[in-house]
Amino acid sequence: MKDLFKLPMNLQFFAEQDDEQETGADDENQQQDPPERKFTRAEMAGIIAAEVKKATEAIVQKKDEEIQQAKTEAEKLAQMNEDQKSEYERQQREDALLKREADITARELRAQVTVQLTEDNLPAELTDLLNFSDADACNDSYQKVKDAFAKATGSFDEAVQAEVNKRLANSADQPLGNGQSAANNNNPWSKESFNLTEQGRILTEDPERAKLLMQQAKK
Numbered sequence: 001m002k003d004l005f006k007l008p009m010n011l012q013f014f015a016e017q018d019d020e021q022e023t024g025a026d027d028e029n030q031q032q033d034p035p036e037r038k039f040t041r042a043e044m045a046g047i048i049a050a051e052v053k054k055a056t057e058a059i060v061q062k063k064d065e066e067i068q069q070a071k072t073e074a075e076k077l078a079q080m081n082e083d084q085k086s087e088y089e090r091q092q093r094e095d096a097l098l099k100r101e102a103d104i105t106a107r108e109l110r111a112q113v114t115v116q117l118t119e120d121n122l123p124a125e126l127t128d129l130l131n132f133s134d135a136d137a138c139n140d141s142y143q144k145v146k147d148a149f150a151k152a153t154g155s156f157d158e159a160v161q162a163e164v165n166k167r168l169a170n171s172a173d174q175p176l177g178n179g180q181s182a183a184n185n186n187n188p189w190s191k192e193s194f195n196l197t198e199q200g201r202i203l204t205e206d207p208e209r210a211k212l213l214m215q216q217a218k219k
Contacts, residue, residue: 106132113142122149189217 039047077085109132117124126149131141188198203210 102133105134109135109138113138116142120146122146187213187217189214191217 077088080088110127113127113130113132114124117126126145129141129145131137187193188195188202199210202213
């Protein structure tokens with residue numbers, strides 16, 4: 001037993017192994033969970049100061065513009081006599097009142113048009129194409145937009161129906177011909193040749209063609 005305790009031990013070897021294991025574990029942790037960016041108090045103070053400076057500069061710029069506008073207004077008034085000043089101030093008040101009334105009118109017309117679009121089954125986005133300067137202009141622009149939308153939609157529906165008719169006429173397994181009567185005579189969903197058995201067969205074998213036949217029968 002005494003000889004066992006006298007065996008030479010390479011303590012440096014074990015120390016290096018422990019260091020390598022700890023280093024490997026640290027590298028693995030860094031790859032799996034990258035450290036979150038943390039700001040010091042000084043960095044946070046710098047960020048806040050920069051944002052405050054930006055906001056302050058914007059306020060100062062707006063204030064300078066208002067001061068310059070007021071200065072220009074004062075210089076203009078200084079060159080006028082009393083009658084001209086009275087007329088100018090009256091015109092300014094009238095313009096401000098007209099602008100306020102126009103804003104109110106536009107809001108009211110927009111609200112009315114939104115309801116009308118819903119009743120006419122039209123998309124609400126069409127409001128952006130309308131003229132809200134007054135009721136007459138709004139009604140005129142609304143009718144034009146409505147007609148244009150209906151025309152475009154109708155053209156699209158006609159194109160779809162034409163394609164449906166073409167596919168029905170060119171059906172390989174059960175040609176329907178080019179005429180409406182020929183189509184109905186071979187269409188198990190039509191009144192002329194209503195057939196539940198044939199309907200079931202087509203629904204099973206060719207669901208897409210069945211949809212086209214059902215749509216054709218509704219014409």
